[in-house]
Amino acid sequence: MDTMRDRFTDVTTRLLDEDPRLAVVLAEIGAAGFDTARARHPDRVVNVGIREQLLVGAGAGMALTGLRPIVHTFASFLVERPFEQVKLDFGHQGVGGVLVSAYGSYDWPAGGFTHMAPGDVALMDTLDGWTVHVPGHPDEAETLLRHAVAAGDDRVYVRLSEQSNAAPHPVDGRTLTTVRRGSPGASAVVAVGPLLDGVLAATEGLDVTVLYATTPRPFDAAGLRATGATDVVLVEPYLAGTSSAVAAEALSDVPHRLLALGTGRAELRRYGTRDEHLAAHGLDAASLRERITAFTR
């Protein structure tokens, strides 16, 4: 199976042929994959070198001339390092674009903390008007990338991951999907993107409703409320608690309980594998089952 990054390159290469308004800005990361696209569209595929402030600023500058830029690198260098460029060059200038990141929170554990961005979605939450897509499968990544490119002048952040669920689900770029339905009023577990398979394994045989989120922002408050659940578990592949505020807001008029699971704030200072990091953050199926069971019983 291809990875979400592979699919991103392929889909974007095709979209460049179809959409004259589309441009891609890169900072070395992923640039080789766009060689064919750059040969065909030399002025709409630009690699600025290892310059992430320029990466975001130039993307926004292209948007100011009417283009729809896709700006891509690892999440740590796309959102965290040039965060003020994201805030001002897109937000304050009032222009749109599509930021596409890779590596997320723990996709390359052997690379260490410098290549981890567990705070990216929390940072984006400090800004106004950003849609955030977190696909859990390459097919979903393709669908959500197409949504993002077609979203007028919206500001969209697409968080690609090396981790993938075994099978894709239908995604609409907007709503929570009910993947497993518990009894009326049963606890709701919101699984974000690539953590769905782990959540499904962890909740096997438990009376819970499993909601699948691939577009966590704007948060589908109505979808959560429609479950009737007042005990809610969030399982996110980035900082634990990132979505606590939006979930609590969705349930602000009813007494409710909330358990927010995600990556820990403390640096592990470990290398190793993704599975080892998932276990260390308590996001493997066994840990999830233990924590969800303790909360819902």
Add this chain to the structure above:
Amino acid sequence: MTDTGTTTTRTTTGATATAARTGTRTYGWADLPALLARMTGAEKHGPAATSTLDALWVLYDRVLRVSPDTVDDPGRDRFLLSKGHGPMAYYAVLAARGFLDPDVLTGFGAYDSPLGHHPDRTLVPGVEIGSGSLGHGLPLAVGGALGLRAQGLRDPAVWVLVGDAELDEGSNHEAIAFAGAYGLDRLHAVVIDNSSATYGSPGGIEARFAAAGWSTAAVDGRDHDALYDAYTRPHPGRPHLVVAHVEPKN
């Protein structure tokens, strides 16, 4: 130079030859002190308030192909004020050229005024970027030049005005290095050098840009004909820098 009166007397030929029409009134270079006074309440303005005034005036009066009627025209020249600090000179020039109603100037900085101490592009017609945080204009201008090129608009020029101390910000050097290497020949930078950078630019500002492959010129930032000459110098295949030297800030 210590006041705008001096500025006016040093105006050189040509700069006042054309004058914009705003509503029923015509404004020229000589009217800028009065327009500035609407914001500052002062009759006279020191070098800090007017460091960009001559450079801006010559650009808008003689170089930029943009008017109040073409602020949304894809083929217009773009001017990006990166150094958003002290924008009174910018607002005064925009008012003189008809982009702004001069009556708006009096509200400068007020809650219901479109004119802040740093400009906001969404509030003022003809303002291409909001600025204030230093080091954003040059990367945005690089993107502007790239974006125009990608749409086959090879004619419009992109201009960005930067302060000499603003060059401290590393983001500029990402943009300078890339623009030179990429041969972004529709990109133009004006650096107003009022010696305000604490550590200066050893070797000179021009040398930094030249090493990155830019065409460069350095002129007296109060000499309108020299500015015009530097602005309009051919620079095939290369982005172009004009350093406008003015009185030291301190």
